Amino acid sequence: MTAPFAVVTPGSALPGASVPATPKNLPHTGGDANPSAEAMRVKFGAAIERVDVVWGETTVYLKGDRVLEIVQWLHDDPAHQYNYLSDVTAVEHRDADQPLEVVWHLRSLPFRRFLRLKTLIQQGDKLEVDSVWPVYKGADWLEREAYDMFGINFRGHPDMRRILMWESYKEGYPLRKDFPLRGRFSRSEQLRQALDQDPEARYSMEELSVADAFQDLPPDMRERLASGDTPGE
Amino acid sequence: MSRRTVEYELSTTGLDAQGRPRRVPLVTDGGTAVAFEPPPSVEPELEGEHMLINLGPQHPATHGVLRLVLELDGETVVRCIPHVGYLHCGFEKIGEYRQYNQIIPWTDREDYLNSPGNNVAFALGAERLFGIEITERCKVLRVIAAELSRIMSHLVWLGTTCIDIGAFTPFLWSFQERENIYKLLEDWIGARLTTSLTRVGGMGADIPAGWTQGLNNFIRTFPKTIDEVDRMLTRNAIWVGRTVGLGVMTPEEAVNYGLSGPMLRASGVAYDVRRDFPYLDYETYDFDVPVSTHGDVYDRYLVRMEEMRQSVRILQQASARLPDGPINIDDPRVILPPKNKAMNEMESMIHHFKLVMEGPRPPIGEAYVAVESPKGEKGYYMVSDGTSKPVRWRIRPPSFVNLSAIPKMVEGHLLSDVIAINASIDIVMGEIDR
Numbered sequence: 001m002t003a004p005f006a007v008v009t010p011g012s013a014l015p016g017a018s019v020p021a022t023p024k025n026l027p028h029t030g031g032d033a034n035p036s037a038e039a040m041r042v043k044f045g046a047a048i049e050r051v052d053v054v055w056g057e058t059t060v061y062l063k064g065d066r067v068l069e070i071v072q073w074l075h076d077d078p079a080h081q082y083n084y085l086s087d088v089t090a091v092e093h094r095d096a097d098q099p100l101e102v103v104w105h106l107r108s109l110p111f112r113r114f115l116r117l118k119t120l121i122q123q124g125d126k127l128e129v130d131s132v133w134p135v136y137k138g139a140d141w142l143e144r145e146a147y148d149m150f151g152i153n154f155r156g157h158p159d160m161r162r163i164l165m166w167e168s169y170k171e172g173y174p175l176r177k178d179f180p181l182r183g184r185f186s187r188s189e190q191l192r193q194a195l196d197q198d199p200e201a202r203y204s205m206e207e208l209s210v211a212d213a214f215q216d217l218p219p220d221m222r223e224r225l226a227s228g229d230t231p232g233e
Numbered sequence: 234m235s236r237r238t239v240e241y242e243l244s245t246t247g248l249d250a251q252g253r254p255r256r257v258p259l260v261t262d263g264g265t266a267v268a269f270e271p272p273p274s275v276e277p278e279l280e281g282e283h284m285l286i287n288l289g290p291q292h293p294a295t296h297g298v299l300r301l302v303l304e305l306d307g308e309t310v311v312r313c314i315p316h317v318g319y320l321h322c323g324f325e326k327i328g329e330y331r332q333y334n335q336i337i338p339w340t341d342r343e344d345y346l347n348s349p350g351n352n353v354a355f356a357l358g359a360e361r362l363f364g365i366e367i368t369e370r371c372k373v374l375r376v377i378a379a380e381l382s383r384i385m386s387h388l389v390w391l392g393t394t395c396i397d398i399g400a401f402t403p404f405l406w407s408f409q410e411r412e413n414i415y416k417l418l419e420d421w422i423g424a425r426l427t428t429s430l431t432r433v434g435g436m437g438a439d440i441p442a443g444w445t446q447g448l449n450n451f452i453r454t455f456p457k458t459i460d461e462v463d464r465m466l467t468r469n470a471i472w473v474g475r476t477v478g479l480g481v482m483t484p485e486e487a488v489n490y491g492l493s494g495p496m497l498r499a500s501g502v503a504y505d506v507r508r509d510f511p512y513l514d515y516e517t518y519d520f521d522v523p524v525s526t527h528g529d530v531y532d533r534y535l536v537r538m539e540e541m542r543q544s545v546r547i548l549q550q551a552s553a554r555l556p557d558g559p560i561n562i563d564d565p566r567v568i569l570p571p572k573n574k575a576m577n578e579m580e581s582m583i584h585h586f587k588l589v590m591e592g593p594r595p596p597i598g599e600a601y602v603a604v605e606s607p608k609g610e611k612g613y614y615m616v617s618d619g620t621s622k623p624v625r626w627r628i629r630p631p632s633f634v635n636l637s638a639i640p641k642m643v644e645g646h647l648l649s650d651v652i653a654i655n656a657s658i659d660i661v662m663g664e665i666d667r
Contacts, residue, residue: 022511028364028596054598055361084504085491086603087629091616094624105601105612105629109488109504116601138491141637149325164318164666174326181330 018112026056034058034115036080036108044070049120059116067104067119068130068156074106074115075135082106082115085136088143090150092177102129102152121152131157149175283311286648290319294397294652297662301639301651308648313640317633320666328626332592333359333433336626341427343628344664346386348428349378349418350606356431357512358602358613362595363567365434370558372513374440376551377448378430379513379604380544384455385414386607386659387537391462394534394656398475403462410458413451420444433593434568435561445552452548459541467535476531480642480654483528490638493631494609495536496658500528506605518547530657537659540607567593592621601629608632608659628667632660 030053037051037058047066052059062070074082086105093100099120106115121127131154133139143154144163151173154160162169171184183190284305289295298319304312324343328336340351353375360367367375388411392404415425421440422428430437466472482492487500497504505522507515523539525532561568569588574581595617603612609631616625635658643651 020509020511021516022514025366026361026364028598055364055600057599057601059599083488086610087601087612087614087627089614089625089627091599091625094618103614105614107510109502109509112509114510114601136491137486137489137641138634138637141633142491145633162318164321166318174323179326181326 020112023056029054031056034113036074036082036113036115039077039080040070040074043073057114057116059118062117062119064119064121064129067117068132068134071104071106071117071132072135080108080113081110082108082113084109085132085138085142088132088139088146090146090152090175092150092175094177096123096177099123100127100150100152102146104132127152128155129153130155133157149173151176288651290316295655296393296660299636299655299660299662299665301655303643303648303651305648310643310646310648310651313643313651315636315639317636317662317665320662322667324667325626325628328623330622332621333362333595333623334592336623337431338427338429341429342663343630343667344386344606344608344611344632344661345426346389346661347382347607348426349430350382350386350604351611352428352431353379353513354602354604354606354611355613356433357604358600358615359433359595361600361602362598362615362617363433363593364596365562365564365567367434367562368559369556371435371560371562373551373555374436374560375431376513376515376518377548377555378428380547380551381414381417383544383607384541385411387541388414390537390607390656390659394653395466397652397656399471400466400469403465406458406462410455413455417444417447417451420447432561432568434564435559439560445555448548448552452545452552456542456545459538463538467538473531475650475653476534476657477529478527479530479646479650480657481527481529482638482642486638486641487528490641491634492609492638493634494605494607494659495533495540496609496635498523499525499532499536501526506603506610510603512602512604518550520547530653533657594619594621603629606631608661608664609635628664630664630667632658633665636660636665 033051033053037048037060040060041048041051044066047063047070049061049063052061071082074080084107086107087103088105089103091101091103099122101118101120104117106117107113108115119129121129127150129152131139131143133143133154134156140157140159141163143157144159144161146152147154147157147160148162148164161167165174172179174183185193286303286305287300288303289300290298295301300316300319302314302316303310324339328339331339337352337355340355341348344351356375388407392407392411395401395403395407418428418430419425421444422430422438482490482496482500484501487497488502488504492500493504493506501524503522503524506512507520508522520543521539523536523543525536565584567588569575570578570581570584575585576582597617597619599614599616601612601614603610605611610629611631612627612629614625614627614629615623618624639655639658642654646654
């Protein structure tokens with residue numbers, strides 16, 4: 001049997017990458033910024049609003065309408081190669097005047113760099129931002145989750161549906177600060193709604209039409225699905 | 234991709250000249266198993282008709298409550314639509330109403346096969362946010378906890394995957410070994426599954442006297458079990474036939490889909506958080522990162538087996554270097570006073586009361602700390618506004634992102650292979666749905 005896999009020690013990094021070491025004695029603010037932040041400032045100028053370094057992690061604040069372009073450049077540029085998307089999420093502050101933040105965590109595996117991108121959405125503005133799905137396929141579910149929990153619409157995402165909550169969930173967006181911890185309805189109301197649900201109606205139109213099974217359904221269910229009506233609402 | 238040959242042993246044929254079971258090469262071409270001649274159609278009028286089936290959420294092979302809606306052409310999967318969220322309990326929302334130490338029990342319950350590892354990850358994140366440097370003994374104890382829980386999680390993966398694919402015996406062996414780790418954890422912290430092992434700035438408890446003896450016993454005996462499973466499966470005809478060439482992800486695809494952990498390394502990308510973005514002084518331990526090249530179910534199995542062996546190596550070194558000293562940092566802002574002082578001295582009692590009722594307060598800031606969990610890159614992102622409760626506590630769930638690639642992996646394969654591919658992702662629905 002040939003060797004099934006090679007055991008490698010140096011990791012996936014390029015020769016010029018930083019030497020990995022456990023971060024120690026990080027300053028609260030004002031440590032060394034990620035070199036990519038300066039390069040972004042040179043390249044994109046006014047689209048970079050601010051660069052912060054907190055606990056050794058660099059955060060770059062972007063203008064909301066340039067996100068996709070900048071992320072594409074970070075991904076493609078051979079001197080940076082941010083090829084790995086760790087996370088897409090959002091932060092809403094307790095202070096209602098503060099803007100809502102959409103956060104991307106990127107990694108450059110070849111250069112062992114970590115970068116946080118943020119864009120601010122002022123209160124009252126439309127919660128909309130470009131999807132990075134065209135660059136990173138891994139953004140698919142992460143963006144759907146951010147939509148599900150915060151109501152942020154990612155422009156250009158192929159399938160912007162709820163993911164953790166069910167599709168007919170009408171109470172709003174659970175991780176928003178105006179959403180009460182126990183939900184908007186009482187326990188008994190939530191239970192009543194859950195018992196009212198018809199499990200048969202949980203197929204979405206898309207799934208049914210794809211299989212041409214729609215015509216085989218009982219007529220009453222077909223009618224209900226066609227009218228977009230799901231029980232219990 | 235090159236043609237690939239895996240030699241395996243047939244359990245039913247005769248012996249060769251040396252008296253060993255005869256080995257027969259199984260050839261696959263470019264990641265897809267060599268096609269059989271399709272049998273003649275039984276019902277020609279149904280040809281081309283697609284069928285929807287609903288796998289889960291109550292199917293034992295979906296490892297919890299995953300639901301896959303599969304569109305089938307015969308037995309071939311044309312399309313796969315996963316549905317998750319059946320276990321959603323709003324951990325992140327609850328975290329916004331809890332002090333940092335109060336969140337630690339919630340981390341037990343997300344990836345519940347890896348509770349000590351999650352506790353360690355959360356404590357590291359909170360300590361970054363507080364600007365705390367933990368003690369040397371605490372670091373080594375946390376490495377021991379994290380590696381034990383990696384082995385524990387991989388053993389569950391191994392056992393349940395064997396059951397899914399049709400082998401029963403390795404399941405019993407791996408759960409026996411898992412029981413040994415549970416005994417160790419029970420002696421350490423008193424709990425088996427929901428350990429809540431760490432605190433911000435230290436550990437919930439120091440190891441009891443003589444505990445390292447038990448750990449060393451485990452380190453000595455455990456590799457034998459791995460070897461046995463290895464002998465049982467690695468060149469087993471059924472195992473190879475059911476895993477080789479399934480669910481292939483190329484390195485570029487794997488990185489682009491955000492896969493991490495053994496899923497990514499089986500595709501040939503040597504990214505391990507312990508190696509590339511170290512924490513807990515992992516750069517000072519001598520261990521290898523196993524990387525495979527084909528990116529199929531079989532290689533994920535090989536990578537996880539080797540990872541368990543490497544974890545044993547790390548445990549040996551950690552056990553040997555475990556220094557004496559305190560487990561908690563000497564900082565009254567986050568660490569409770571000793572119990573005898575809190576019961577006997579007024580100042581300590583007030584201090585204890587304030588710390589429990591109000592909680593430690595980190596400065597304004599944010600931190601994303603990722604660790605290498607058994608499933609992949611597990612990140613905790615915390616934002617503080619200076620109060621004792623986080624504004625946002627975000628879990629970056631590795632199996633959530635890994636699972637999002639399942640449509641890509643199963644499409645074109647047989648229905649029975651969906652089970653094997655799904656098992657190879659090593660999902661934990663508690664972590665996916667949170």
